[in-house]
Amino acid sequence: MADEGAVDIRLLDVDVAGREGAANVVRLRTSRGSVDTRLHRPASGLGGAGVLWVFGAGGGLGGPAGGLYARLADVLAPQGVTSLRVDYRLPNHLVECTLDVQVGAAYLEALGVTRLVLVGHSFGGAVVINAGANCDAVIGVVALSSQTYGADAVGKLSPRSLLLLHGEADEILSDACSRFLFERAGEPRELRLYPGCRHGLDECRDAVDRDLLAWLRRTLNVSPSR
Template sequence: MNIPTDDDYENLALETSRGTVYCRYNPSTGPRAVAMVGGTGGGFDSPAQDLYGRLFNDLVEKGIGTLRVQFRDPRDLEEATLDLLAGLSFLSSKGFSQLGVVGHSLGGAVAAQAAFNDSNVRTVVMLATQSYGTDPLPFLADGVSVQVIHGREDDVIPWQSSRQAHMMAKAPKELVLLDGASHNLDEAASTVYHEVFTWLLGNV
């Protein structure tokens, strides 16, 4: 169901057997699209000083559709994964066949889980990811790329969690560790934006 909005994007309510998943959708032409999820904060939260808000619009200008997915229960990995998969299914129904997923904190593990379960996913971006739930990384399809970014001053999830995720992933992959950046990566927002935006352009 589409909910009318005065903004440039569409508010969506995706009805699933587990409940309603709310999303923000910014359409584009072509086969590529990116879905973004936050962490345990819930809502349409974003790391790195509204990174997702910037990507939401800037990727569309490059011909890549975007979708922001709100978790029904941001503390439940399995349910959150189902929410993201519902969003990816929506994108596929709109004709997008090359997908990227971006997740922060819990959302990093959700992104890995979703990539394992959706064959249209071409790349995974994990920001300050937790370790729990990242076990599918070694089993992603050949050619699925993985970018992992973490702040060295993270006092919520240690940066070693991202190093472990990077070690588990198959190539092509990239690990970016940022000095002075905390869990939300606000201190390195410009660098994070550049790294993620460039990665998505080249890998979706």
């Protein structure tokens, strides 16, 4: 995996270090250091559908909107979807964070995931756009409250699906950022704006849960009744 041939990352080993709630604590030992992750596995084993989740410039595992990532990962697991929540080795470093997502995607592919969606918030939106444009298993990318800086690859995502979610009251990154990305993306693409919702998406938590879950199920071709 590489960024225009300049840098690469190799997965050397995988350490499973117990449980945290419904997830396995997994550390990916790479040629550039260890990546801390949480793996949510379907009870019936690992299937072909997967989601990889990353946060903003500060890193972390929970996601916006009151722990969105862990919450939706637990909802999706019984429906046959494997989730990997990834914490950056070097937060706020676009190239290194993109490599973290790429090695996480390779790990999921090694587990049997063939249909993968990447989800990122704020700075993480640019990260998943970059990673998604360069990963064969990725069929969709979701950018929440995304920045535009470093997201030029949005025009290269098609035919992968793109979902952009943004609060109209975002005090950090204006919703104009997602509208800008939407205009430069190819099809299929979707933009949803939430009146009165700020950068962290707390005010529109229920709507984001609903819209994101519906989009993920449709894109990954999984049923809520599974």
